[in-house]
Amino acid sequence: MIKTIVVFLIIGLIITGILVNPILVKKRRNRLKNRPFPPLWNAIVENNLPIFLYLSPNEIRRLQGHIQVFLAEKQFIGCRGLQVTEEMKLTIAAIACLLLLNESGQYFPKLRSILVYPNAYFVQETNSVGKYVVEERRVARLGESWTNDQLVVSWEQVKQDTNNWRDGRNVVLHEFAHQLDQENGKAEGVPILQHNSDYTIWAKVMTEAYQQLCNDVLQGVKTVMDSYGATNPAEFFAVATETFFEKPHQLLSKHPALYEQLQRYYQLDPVQWA
Numbered sequence: 001m002i003k004t005i006v007v008f009l010i011i012g013l014i015i016t017g018i019l020v021n022p023i024l025v026k027k028r029r030n031r032l033k034n035r036p037f038p039p040l041w042n043a044i045v046e047n048n049l050p051i052f053l054y055l056s057p058n059e060i061r062r063l064q065g066h067i068q069v070f071l072a073e074k075q076f077i078g079c080r081g082l083q084v085t086e087e088m089k090l091t092i093a094a095i096a097c098l099l100l101l102n103e104s105g106q107y108f109p110k111l112r113s114i115l116v117y118p119n120a121y122f123v124q125e126t127n128s129v130g131k132y133v134v135e136e137r138r139v140a141r142l143g144e145s146w147t148n149d150q151l152v153v154s155w156e157q158v159k160q161d162t163n164n165w166r167d168g169r170n171v172v173l174h175e176f177a178h179q180l181d182q183e184n185g186k187a188e189g190v191p192i193l194q195h196n197s198d199y200t201i202w203a204k205v206m207t208e209a210y211q212q213l214c215n216d217v218l219q220g221v222k223t224v225m226d227s228y229g230a231t232n233p234a235e236f237f238a239v240a241t242e243t244f245f246e247k248p249h250q251l252l253s254k255h256p257a258l259y260e261q262l263q264r265y266y267q268l269d270p271v272q273w274a
C-alpha cells in the first residue's frame with residue numbers, strides 16, 4: 001500500500017515538474033504554436049474578429065500560435081446549461097490573444113477557467129448604506145475577472161461586441177485587460193511593463209488621463225472613453241484598453257500620450273487597421 005502511494009507521489013511530482021518547468025513549458029507551447037491552424041478555425045476567427053484581416057501576416061501567424069496555446073491551457077465552462085461551442089472558444093480566445101501580441105511571454109498565468117453564460121447573469125451585491133445598514137440587491141452582470149483563477153463572460157455580449165467593433169466596448173478585451181493588471185497580484189491599473197524605467201511615465205500619463213476622465217464625467221462632458229473608466233484606476237486601464245482597440249483614432253487625437261503608452265505596452269498600432 002505504502003509502495004503504491006510512493007509510486008503515485010513520484011508520478012505526480014514528475015507530471016507537476018513537466019507542467020511548471022519553464023523550459024518544458026516553453027517547448028510545449030512552441031510545439032502547440034507550430035501546429036497547423038485548422039481552416040475552419042481560421043474562418044471562425046476571420047468572421048468574428050473584425051480587425052483580423054488588417055493584421056500583418058506576421059501578427060496573424062503569432063495570433064494563431066497564441067490561440068493554439070490558449071485553447072490547450074484554458075478550460076471553458078458553459079453555465080446555465082450553455083453548451084460551449086468551437087465558435088465561442090475561438091472568438092473569446094482570439095480577442096483575448098490580441099492582448100498578447102506584445103510577446104510578454106505569459107498566457108494570463110493566473111487564469112484557469114473561463115465561465116461562459118448564455119446572456120447576462122445575476123449576482124447578489126451587498127452595499128453599506130449608512131453606518132448600520134447593509135443593502136442587498138440583485139444586479140445583472142455581463143462579465144467579470146476574478147483574482148482567483150476564473151473569468152466570466154456573457155456570450156450574448158461577446159457576440160454583440162464583435163458586431164459593434166467600433167463602439168469602444170468589448171467585454172472580452174475589458175476582462176482580459178483586468179487579468180493583465182492582476183498578474184502582479186494587485187488590480188490598480190498597472191500591468192507588468194517591459195522595463196523598470198517604464199513605470200514612472202506610465203504612472204504620470206495614466207494618472208493624468210484618469211483624473212481628466214473623472215472631471216469630465218463629473219461635469220457631464222462627452223468623453224471618448226466610457227464613463228465607467230472613472231470608477232477607479234483598474235477600471236480605467238480596462239476601459240482605456242477597449243478604447244485603444246476599438247476607437248484608436250479618437251483616442252490618439254484626444255489623448256495622444258495615453259495612446260502612446262498603450263501602443264508601447266501592447267506593441268500594436270490600431271490606427272493602422274482602419
Ligand SMILES: [Zn+2]
Pocket residue numbers: 174178235238
Ligand atoms: Zn472591469
